[in-house]
Amino acid sequence: AQSVAQPEDQVNVAEGNPLTVKCTYSVSGNPYLFWYVQYPNRGLQFLLKYITGDNLVKGSYGFEAEFNKSQTSFHLKKPSALVSDSALYFCAVRDYNYGQNFVFGPGTRLSVLP
Amino acid sequence: GAVVSQHPSRVICKSGTSVKIECRSLDFQATTMFWYRQFPKKSLMLMATSNEGSKATYEQGVEKDKFLINHASLTLSTLTVTSAHPEDSSFYICSAQTSGYTSTDTQYFGPGTRLTVL
Numbered sequence: 620a621q622s623v624a625q626p627e628d629q630v631n632v633a634e635g636n637p638l639t640v641k642c643t644y645s646v647s648g649n650p651y652l653f654w655y656v657q658y659p660n661r662g663l664q665f666l667l668k669y670i671t672g673d674n675l676v677k678g679s680y681g682f683e684a685e686f687n688k689s690q691t692s693f694h695l696k697k698p699s700a701l702v703s704d705s706a707l708y709f710c711a712v713r714d715y716n717y718g719q720n721f722v723f724g725p726g727t728r729l730s731v732l733p
Numbered sequence: 734g735a736v737v738s739q740h741p742s743r744v745i746c747k748s749g750t751s752v753k754i755e756c757r758s759l760d761f762q763a764t765t766m767f768w769y770r771q772f773p774k775k776s777l778m779l780m781a782t783s784n785e786g787s788k789a790t791y792e793q794g795v796e797k798d799k800f801l802i803n804h805a806s807l808t809l810s811t812l813t814v815t816s817a818h819p820e821d822s823s824f825y826i827c828s829a830q831t832s833g834y835t836s837t838d839t840q841y842f843g844p845g846t847r848l849t850v851l
Contacts, residue, residue: 653839662739662826662842663777709776721767721840723776 621646621714623724631730632700640695640727642684642710651713652693653721654684656706663709669693680704700731736760737829739843746817747851754812754846756827762807763829767840768800771824783810817850824848 622645632638644650651670655663667678674686684695693710710724736759746752756766765784769777781797783789783804791797799821801813810829814821824847828840 655842660824660845660847662737662844663828665735665839665841668839720779720782725776 621650621712621722623710623712623722625708625710625724625727627727628725629728629730631732634702634731634733635699638697638700638704638729638731640708640710640729642693642695642724643691644693644710644712645691646712646714648714650691650693652684652686653711653713654678654682654693654695655709655711657709657726658706666695666708700729702731702733705729705731735839735841737763737827737841737843739825739827739846741846742844743847743849745849745851748818749816751813751815752817752848754814754825754827754848756810756812756829756843758808758829758841761829761831761841763810763831764807765830766804766810767828767830768802768810768812769826769828771826771845777826780812814848817848819850822848822850 624643653668654666657663666682667676669676669686677683682697707726707728709726711721738757740755768780771777779792780795781789781791781802783802785804785807789802804810824845826845828842830838830840
């Protein structure tokens, strides 16, 4: 079975500092990995995904994530955080062998302090 | 591109009534649509997967007679909460993807519907 862990419920970072939101996963086959962001009372917005190829994936709003197969991780990063980045971030995995369904992590709330 | 809308964004109803939520893909054809439920400060729980023109596949523990899903066209899926009870109060989110059989597809999410059952 596939699963996703986001070990931090909350991440606080000062505006202008780099940010990292952690994600680790478990799948039996090939992982397809996604990051989404959710603002209050809104649906999820797609940030980026890793399917194959370059381990460093660049996405929307200056975010990037690095796929690390040996550590089964897909941490989300941004070089310089903005206050407007404050939101709830979800990592999701889809196992090729299981087909379509996403499994979402529990979410990490990012607060960027001015 | 890849915009998904939901209607209504917020609904309040009395216990025992039924509520219909619409999910539309505005600029692409969605072969597959998904319905999720999100509890406060919790992650998304997949309720069901629907493919256009066929019956929905429900996740374990989700009552198919209570949560009726119809995916009649490539741009519209509806979720009807029948005989709603206060415990059905939640945030319901739909998503859509272009293909039903390609795991690399991105799911695009609607803005969600806040259901409150009094």
